Amino acid sequence: MSSLDNRPAESHKGLLAFLAGLPGVDQVGAEARAAALGTRSIKKESKIWAIDLAISMVDLTTLEGADTPGKVKAMSAKALHPDPTDPGTPSVAAVCVYGDLVYAAREVVGDRIHVAAVATAFPSGRASLSVKLADTKDAVAAGADEIDMVIDRGAFLSGNYGKVFDEIVAVKQACGPAHLKVILETGELKTLDNVRKASWLAIKAGADFIKTSTGKVTPAATLPVTLVMLEAVRDYYQETNIRIGVKAAGGIKTSKDAIKYLVLINETVGDAWLTPDLFRFGASTLLNDLLLQRQKMITGHYSGPDYVTID
Amino acid sequence: MSFEYAPAPESTAIVNIKSSNGLFINGEFTAGHGTPFKTINPATEEVLAEIAQANQEDVDAAVRAARRAYDKTWSKMSGRDRGKYLFRISRLIQERSREFAVLETMDNGKPIRESRDVDVPIAAAHFFYHAGWADKLEFAGFGNNPKSLGVAAQIIPWNFPLLMLAWKIAPALATGNTVVLKPAETTPLTALLFAEICQQADLPPGVVNILTGDGDTGRMLVEHPDVNKIAFTGSTAVGQAIQRQIAGSNKRLTLELGGKAANIVFEDAPIDQAVEGIVNGIYFNQGHVCCAGSRLLLQESIAEQTIESLKRRLQTLRLGDPLDKNTDIGAINSREQLNRIIDLTKSGDEEGAQRWSPDCVIPEKGFWFAPTVFTNVTQAHRIAREEIFGPVLSVLTFRTPDEAIEKANNTPYGLSAGIWTEKGSRILSMANKVRAGVVWANTFNRFDPASPFGGYKESGFGREGGIQGLGAYLTSEESS
Numbered sequence: 193m194s195s196l197d198n199r200p201a202e203s204h205k206g207l208l209a210f211l212a213g214l215p216g217v218d219q220v221g222a223e224a225r226a227a228a229l230g231t232r233s234i235k236k237e238s239k240i241w242a243i244d245l246a247i248s249m250v251d252l253t254t255l256e257g258a259d260t261p262g263k264v265k266a267m268s269a270k271a272l273h274p275d276p277t278d279p280g281t282p283s284v285a286a287v288c289v290y291g292d293l294v295y296a297a298r299e300v301v302g303d304r305i306h307v308a309a310v311a312t313a314f315p316s317g318r319a320s321l322s323v324k325l326a327d328t329k330d331a332v333a334a335g336a337d338e339i340d341m342v343i344d345r346g347a348f349l350s351g352n353y354g355k356v357f358d359e360i361v362a363v364k365q366a367c368g369p370a371h372l373k374v375i376l377e378t379g380e381l382k383t384l385d386n387v388r389k390a391s392w393l394a395i396k397a398g399a400d401f402i403k404t405s406t407g408k409v410t411p412a413a414t415l416p417v418t419l420v421m422l423e424a425v426r427d428y429y430q431e432t433n434i435r436i437g438v439k440a441a442g443g444i445k446t447s448k449d450a451i452k453y454l455v456l457i458n459e460t461v462g463d464a465w466l467t468p469d470l471f472r473f474g475a476s477t478l479l480n481d482l483l484l485q486r487q488k489m490i491t492g493h494y495s496g497p498d499y500v501t502i503d
Numbered sequence: 504m505s506f507e508y509a510p511a512p513e514s515t516a517i518v519n520i521k522s523s524n525g526l527f528i529n530g531e532f533t534a535g536h537g538t539p540f541k542t543i544n545p546a547t548e549e550v551l552a553e554i555a556q557a558n559q560e561d562v563d564a565a566v567r568a569a570r571r572a573y574d575k576t577w578s579k580m581s582g583r584d585r586g587k588y589l590f591r592i593s594r595l596i597q598e599r600s601r602e603f604a605v606l607e608t609m610d611n612g613k614p615i616r617e618s619r620d621v622d623v624p625i626a627a628a629h630f631f632y633h634a635g636w637a638d639k640l641e642f643a644g645f646g647n648n649p650k651s652l653g654v655a656a657q658i659i660p661w662n663f664p665l666l667m668l669a670w671k672i673a674p675a676l677a678t679g680n681t682v683v684l685k686p687a688e689t690t691p692l693t694a695l696l697f698a699e700i701c702q703q704a705d706l707p708p709g710v711v712n713i714l715t716g717d718g719d720t721g722r723m724l725v726e727h728p729d730v731n732k733i734a735f736t737g738s739t740a741v742g743q744a745i746q747r748q749i750a751g752s753n754k755r756l757t758l759e760l761g762g763k764a765a766n767i768v769f770e771d772a773p774i775d776q777a778v779e780g781i782v783n784g785i786y787f788n789q790g791h792v793c794c795a796g797s798r799l800l801l802q803e804s805i806a807e808q809t810i811e812s813l814k815r816r817l818q819t820l821r822l823g824d825p826l827d828k829n830t831d832i833g834a835i836n837s838r839e840q841l842n843r844i845i846d847l848t849k850s851g852d853e854e855g856a857q858r859w860s861p862d863c864v865i866p867e868k869g870f871w872f873a874p875t876v877f878t879n880v881t882q883a884h885r886i887a888r889e890e891i892f893g894p895v896l897s898v899l900t901f902r903t904p905d906e907a908i909e910k911a912n913n914t915p916y917g918l919s920a921g922i923w924t925e926k927g928s929r930i931l932s933m934a935n936k937v938r939a940g941v942v943w944a945n946t947f948n949r950f951d952p953a954s955p956f957g958g959y960k961e962s963g964f965g966r967e968g969g970i971q972g973l974g975a976y977l978t979s980e981e982s983s
Contacts, residue, residue, distance in 0.1 A: 216925040218945050221776030231616065233511035233828035242506070423775050458506040459819045466506055 204354035207396065211353060214392060217384035217420055226415035232455045239451070240489045246450040247274060247482050249468045250284040250475055251308055251439065255315075255407065261296040264289050266503040268300035275483050276501065278490070284479065285468035286338060290314075291331035298335040308338035308373070312363055315377075315406035317342040321359055328366040339363070340373045340439075340474075342406060343390065345380045353393055360397035373401035373439055373472075378417045379409035387417050391424035401437035407474060412442025415456060422460040435464065441474025447485040450478060508821075511828045513615045518606045520692065523553045526561055526715060527698035529568035530708025536560045537716060542691055545612035546825050546834040546869040554691050557714040562683075562723040565712040569654040569681040570729055572709030578651055578679050582638030589634030589677055591704040596627040596669075599700070603693055607665055608825045610692040612834030612870070613788050615826050625950055626669035629968070632952035633677035636973060640678060643970050646979035651679030652755060653731035655976065656724045659694075660737045661687035661836050662791040662892075668694055670967045671734050672711060673952075678976040680732065683712045685724055687737075689837050691715040722748070730754060732976065736793070739890075739916075739961050757965025757975045759793065759957055761890040762918030764939065765911035766796030766947060769904075770804045772923035773945065778812045781896070784921060784947035786820065786874050789835055790894040793962070794919035796947050798887060799898045800907050806900045810878060817861045817874055824866075832863075832894060835870040844872050844893035851877045851886040856897070882913055890916070904929065908936045917959030921947045940966070 234242055252271045254263060268287050275281040286306035287297045297307045309331035313319035319327075328339055341363050347355040364372050374394035378387050394402050402421055405412035418440045425436045440453055450473060457465045465471050480500045488494050523539070525532040535555025542551050557565070577585070596603060603626075604618040613622070640649050655675045659667035664686055675682050686694035698713045714720055718741070725733055725745050735745055736759040749756060766784045768777045784796025801809055825833035835841040852858055860873040872893055880887050880897040887897045901907040911920055920939040922930050930944040940958040943949060950956070955969035965975050 215772065215774045218773035218776040218925075221773065221779055221945060224946075225776070225779050231620070231828075232508065234508060235511045236509040238507055238509040420775075454506065463505045 204357065207357060207393070208353060210396075211389050211392060214388055217388050219384050219416075222384055222419055223416045226419045226456065229455050229459055230415060230452045232452075234451050234455065240486070242451045242454050243447055243482050243486050243489065244282055245466060246447070246454060246473065247479065247486070248282040248285060249472050250479050250482075251286045251288040251441070251472045252284045252479055253288040253407070253441075253474050253476050255288070255290060255310060259290060259293055261293060264293045264296040265300050268297045270479075270501055270503040271305055272301055274479055275486070277499070278487075281483070281486065285472055288340060288474060291327060291334060291336065294331055294334035294336045306338050307336050308340055309334070309336035310340045310342075310406075312341040312359075314340070314342050315408040317344050318346070321362060324359065325362060325366045328363050332366070332368055332370045336370055338371045338373060339367050340375055340403060342375045342377060343394065345377055348381065348386070348390060353389075357393055357397045360394055360399065364398040371400040372398065373403045373437075374399035375403045375406055375441070376421075377406055377409055378404050379411050384416065384420050387420045388424055391421045392428070395424065395428050395436050399436065401439050401472070403439035403441055403474065405442040405474075407442030410443075413440035413444055413474075415452060418453060419456055419460060422457060422465075425465075426461045429461070435470055437470040437472065438465070439472040439474055444473055444475055445477050446481050450482065508829045510824070512824060512826045513605055513608075513828055515605055515609065515826065517602050518609070520552050520606070524691070524695055524715070525555050526557050526565070527695065527701070527711070527713040528561070528565045529712065530702065530706070532698070535715070537720075540688065540717070542610060542689060544609050544869075545689075545836050546866070548868050551609060552692065554715045557685075557716040557720045559723050561714060562720065562727060565683045565714050566654055566724075566727050566729050568709035569683050569712055572707055573651075573653055573681040576707045577676075577681050577710050580679075582640060582679075585676060585679065586634045586637035588704055588706055589630050589637060589673065592700055592706070593627045593630035593634060595700045595703055596623065596630065599696075600624070600627070603665055603696060605826070606696055607693050608833070610690045611661065611664060612825050612836050614830040614833040615828055616830065617788060622663055622666045625952070626666045629669040629673040629952045633673040637677040640973065640977065643973050643977075645974055645977045649678075649977040649979055652976060652978055653680060654729060655680045655682050655732040655734060656727065656730040657682055657684040657734045658721045658724065658737065659684065659686055661690040662788060662793070664690040665693040665697065667736055668697055670736075674967070674972050675734075675976050676710065678973055680976050681710050683714060683724060683730070685714045685716060685721050688715075688717045725749060732756075734965075734975065735759070742963060755975070757957070757967070758963035759965070759967060760918075760961060760963040761892075761916055762793045762795065762958065762962050763798055763888065763890050763914045763916045764794055764796045764919040764921065765798045765800050765914075765937070766921035767800040767901075767907050767911060767923065767933065768802065768805070768809060769924040769926070769929065770802045771925050772805075773925060774805070774809060774812065776945065777923040778809065778816050780921060780923060780945070780947040781813055782816055782820070785896045786832060786894050787948050789833055789872070791836060791840070791892055792948065794941060794948065794956075795892075796919070796921050797891060797895070797897060799896055800910055801898060801900050802907075803900045803902050806898075810876070810898060813876065814859065814861070817876070820861065820863070820874055822863045822865070822871065822873065832874055835872050835893065838870055840892065841870040841872060844891055844895065847886060847889060847891045848875060848877075848895055851880070851884060851897070854884045854886075856880045856884055856886060882910060888914065904933065908933065912936075912938045915961040918962035919943070
């Protein structure tokens with residue numbers, strides 16, 4: 193290959209200059225800020241409110257090789273009515289499954305909640321663009337109205353931002369009316385500078401949501417990473433008046449953790465983002481802890497794992 | 504939908520404030536001989552307790568007790584054994600940390616979040632750090648056999664009552680000196696709780712003595728002929744007076760005085776973290792911080808955008824009940840200090856600077872001042888030159904690194920500075936040129952017992968903390 197092949201296409205020059213010009217992120221400072229917000233004490237009525245909000249933001253997820261239509265249907269039923277003992281419990285925002293099981297989820301949830309499918313050779317993203325586009329179109333055709341794509345981290349880490357950008361643009365087109373969530377897989381990008389860069393890259397390429405992780409890489413979502421992504425979304429809104437959503441996925445297991453994210457949103461981008469339209473939790477076990485805490489807040493005592501359903 | 508945080512007040516049940524408090528002399532609480540005074544909660548103006556006022560008789564008794572303890576016990580004790588007492592004190596502060604935090608917040612007005620997460624843990628860390636030095640002083644670089652000085656008179660301010668006590672007492676005890684300490688008039692309670700800790704730790708009587716009182720008590724202590732060392736933290740005016748008072752004596756002196764620190768933000772700074780650093784630099788502890796980053800120097804190319812980000816960030820600060828765990832800005836410590844802040848900010852208005860504060864509800868009772876930003880400030884303005892010691896930021900701009908240095912150093916003070924840039928070489932070159940005892944790079948108001956703290960020029964002299972801080976309490980000469 194000649195060195196000419198590595199030169200950015202003319203159309204990407206502006207993008208590259210923009211990404212190079214982004215202010216840096218001081219890791220120590222970002223971590224300190226996230227930790228400080230993590231010490232907010234959310235009690236009583238604000239906690240009840242926050243727990244219901246968090247439930248309504250969950251993308252209830254199963255992404256296992258062992259998934260079956262039965263498993264997906266059971267989970268989808270739970271997504272609609274998370275707590276059978278209390279019909280006042282809000283539904284979650286969406287179920288999130290592999291593309292071939294979208295139909296099973298749709299059968300159960302109908303139009304009442306969203307169905308998200310992971311696509312583009314999830315989780316590694318190692319496939320040709322045509323395969324990724326076919327994967328996306330399949331899922332949309334099966335009834336997914338949200339697509340969770342992964343970026344090509346190999347391309348990103350080798351500095352080929354143009355390729356990452358073009359893929360997102362192409363996938364967005366393949367999505368048609370479906371909303372596009374772009375997974376940055378921040379656990380592989382490692383630095384917060386990269387997280388900021390990838391956030392902007394995805395936003396500029398047309399992402400409706402930017403998402404932290406696949407859940408298959410450790411660390412998955414963290415508060416500092418989410419803080420940096422929220423800052424990107426905030427700055428983009430300042431420039432354009434367009435609100436991009438953020439999804440924190442993987443590793444958020446307790447109500448306490450979830451509430452820390454809500455505080456982070458509230459004090460970084462403001463309460464306009466405190467809606468399932470603009471923030472999601474990608475999670476499976478989190479929901480049951482939210483339900484247990486909800487029961488505790490309402491009844492005044494803790495029940496136990498046998499009082500929430502396992503699906 | 505808006506996310507309201509329900510009140511989350513820390514319970515005060517853990518503290519037991521005596522209605523009337525004595526002095527701590529020779530290991531016991533004794534009545535003072537002056538006219539007692541009251542200490543109040545600045546957030547509510549409620550009286551917390553009556554406090555003894557030490558007069559000359561009490562000062563004499565305390566210095567006598569300290570001298571006796573020095574001669575008979577403490578100076579003869581092995582470093583290893585002194586270290587054990589310091590470790591014990593450190594552990595006891597940790598064990599009773601909640602009590603200290605609540606009491607500090609009630610007496611001082613600072614948010615419980617800060618007393619809990621900053622003041623008390625760092626105070627414990629200072630004792631822990633210095634406990635380690637107690638038996639290793641011959642390796643600290645002050646000669647083979649460094650000697651203690653004798654009786655140290657220590658006078659501390661009201662902004663970090665327990666933490667300043669720890670900065671003073673820990674190195675003094677580790678190096679084998681005994682102590683008479685006077686806490687500030689408005690914030691004596693945690694020092695009295697610390698006296699209880701000394702009893703609990705079985706510290707030999709007289710090693711630590713605590714005298715409460717006003718400036719007169721402080722003056723008597725400074726002038727006492729049997730005091731070998733004076734350590735003072737407070738205003739520049741009082742520091743100068745102390746230096747005059749002890750002229751001609753052979754008392755050793757360290758002064759940690761005021762400041763007007765420049766927090767310098769370059770265009771290549773990590774802006775979001777710089778904004779946090781600006782907030783932490785001047786609004787931490789209501790700006791009652793001698794090393795506060797009260798002068799923000801912004802590179803012109805990013806000034807507008809940074810001020811906008813700063814204002815947006817300030818809208819999220821929560822002012823109110825200091826005991827609420829979500830409060831960011833507590834009460835001003837006293838009416839006197841509040842009046843000073845009001846006066847100086849008025850001069851800012853009059854001299855043409857532009858004032859801005861976020862919307863916040865000021866409680867009816869107590870002493871409060873909304874976080875304030877002045878833009879269009881020039882070097883000639885009083886608010887750019889005088890220490891306000893309140894939540895008031897003066898914003899100036901610069902064009903080049905040279906201009907930043909020139910402006911940063913153009914102050915009678917020289918305590919601290921902040922530098923914000925992603926460029927490592929610039930950090931090093933700026934740090935060398937800024938005339939300040941403490942220079943923070945890409946952070947602000949971080950304290951560690953291993954790091955020396957102190958100033959240049961009218962900010963004082965001598966260092967506290969680290970190896971350098973030990974030097975203030977040691978001599979290589981034979982004691983006189």
